[in-house]
Amino acid sequence: RFDLDIGAARARVPLLPPKNRAHSTRLIMMVAAPRRKGVTLAALAAVATSSSALAGRVPVPGGRGCYEINDPGACCSFTDGRNDPTYGGQDCVAAKDGMSFQGGATCQPRCWALGECNRDSSDQSAIANLTCPVAPAPAARLVLPGVSCTSIQDRGTCCQFSDGRASAPFGGQECVPTRPYTHFQGRGGMVCAPRCWAEGACAGAPDQSARMGFCRAPEVSRLPDAALSTQEDARVPVGGRLRFYIVGSSNAAWQTWPDQMHAMLRRMGYEVELPDTDIPGEAPGPVGRRVPKCMDAASYETLRTPRLGMQGWSTWGFAYESDEDCDAEGFRRIAGWKVRCMNGWACKKKWRGPIEFVPVSTLAKGVKDADVVILANFVNDGRNALYCPHDCYGDGEVPDVMQSTDITGADLRRTIQAIHKENPRMPVLVVGKYADAKHVLYVNDETLARSNAINAAVAEKVEVEPLTHFVNLTFPSGVNVFQTLNTGHANCRGDKVIASTVIDAMFKHNIIARGLRLGDEDACLARADCDALSLDCCQRSALCYVGPDGTCAGYTPGLQ
Secondary structure, three states: OEEEEEOOEEEEEOOOOHHHHHHHOOOOOOOOOOOOOOOHHHHHHHHHOOOOOOOOOEEOHHHOOHHHOOOHHHHOOEEOOOOOOOOOOOEEEEEOOOOOOOOOOOEEEHHHHOOOOOOOOOOOOOOEEOOOOOOOOOOOOEEOOOOOHHHOOOHHHHOOEEOOOOOOOOOOOEEEEEOOOOOEOOOOOEOEEEHHHHOOOOOOOOOOHHHEOOOOOOOOOOOOHHHEEEOOOOOEOOOOEEOEEEEEOHHHHOOOHHHHHHHHHHHOOOEEOOOOOOOOOEEOOOOOOOOOEOOOHHHOOOOOOOEEEOOOOOHHHHOOOOOOOOOOOOEEEEOOEEEEOOOOHHHOHHHOOOOOOOOHHHHHHHHOOOOEEEEEOOHHHHHHHHHOHHHHEOOOOOOOOOOHHHHHHHHHHHHHHHHHHHOOOOOEEEEOOOOOEEOOOEEOHHHHHHHHHHHHHHHHHHOOOOOEEEEOOOOOOOOOOEOOOOOOOEOHHHHHHHHHHHHHHHHHOOOEOEEEOOOOHHHHOOOOOHHHOOHHHHHHOOOEEEOOOOOEEEOOOOEO
16 A cells, blocks of 8 residues: 545555556545535545456545445445554445444444444444445546546546536536546646636637547447458457457557557457456557547547557567577677667667566467467567667678568567467468658658568568468558657558558458458558548548448548
């Protein structure tokens, strides 16, 4: 447990394992609001119940005791919040229906209900509901009188409240959270604000829709039959359970294509199940930086899509068990080249991140129950050879970009072989590098031949492994497909192309029985006349998508 102070309030908060803290725990904000029994506490209790089972109970806010909660259903969500060695941290237990404890309370610490706290308590276990269930989340927004949305410091909690101020324009406004890795402009790095303020519709505030997140995913809008293809004898049947896992670098950390894949597959009728694993560095979504907010972001930003997105890493960061085979200078031989063992961009520790390396056996064990593994982690091999060769290679021998594909091939094959050792039937898709960017937003046609040559060389080297297929990516020329947020990385349009192309490869290689119907690449990829397109051409286009109503609509680069 650790002590948490916010304003004048204090509570003891149970500390969860590190993996669960950031994404599973919803700490309830401690507010210095007027004490109003049965209003503030019962409302907050309902918020606590909205978090996952991993999060468990939370302390009664403000250092208060279980006895102050007058809603038996809410009682079950809390531990006693007092800083007291007798009561503090005790589970709150509710009285049975229609009953109350001695003194009239309907909620008390467990030890008090059992008569085990001190000599002043008597056994009231006949009254206590010791197995009380956690109450469901409230259907309506809750209000804490006098408490503003901007006082809430937790995104999950934010979604349960409306602004409690009495005056316009903020009073009664829904509280809306920021998206991950950002905050609203203003003092103190706010992660929660009234909706009208976040949208720039009140108090002269600027429009911050690009930073505004989502509280829940909308109902899945299934794709029309005309947008889908089917086949027999695939690994995952139509409507079946499907699990994929992506291993990438910053292309999986600062982009949304893994999340778009998740949403697309749900729209195709699959029951997508993506459990967490024990792979070091795994993240449930984009990590480290804000990403563009796509038109369909609501369909995936509240979903968990576990993946590896190791910014700046090269293939050797995922292909070895440890650094024990590295020499005294920190190098190992790969495909005849002396390669620095350090992970991170330019093979420098300062850009590595907190994870030193990902043992290949741990990666293989983590993905062994997936239906397909997608490797998109070789782009930095060639970039290191181009831009910082002397940082990553030793003995004065520096491979050129095409020679670096020998290193890529050797490392990818080690990773694939480790995966197949755990599951010999595992399909592996190796995703090619996409085009370089020019003038920030557009495909660099001048280096396209080099990119294609790199992809062809890598494909030849990895497709000797069983059940391994290379996936080429094509971006349209003269179209805005790259970010301004994270330069050189695909924006929403580019990510849509990647997601749909990978799903198409899953269909072509009999991994899934239902796939996307995609139009001809040459005829459709750059089309912008979305209203006039057939659904198959719409899905192929980088500038269009099939909207929730089943018709073709324009698709923007995303809010950045």
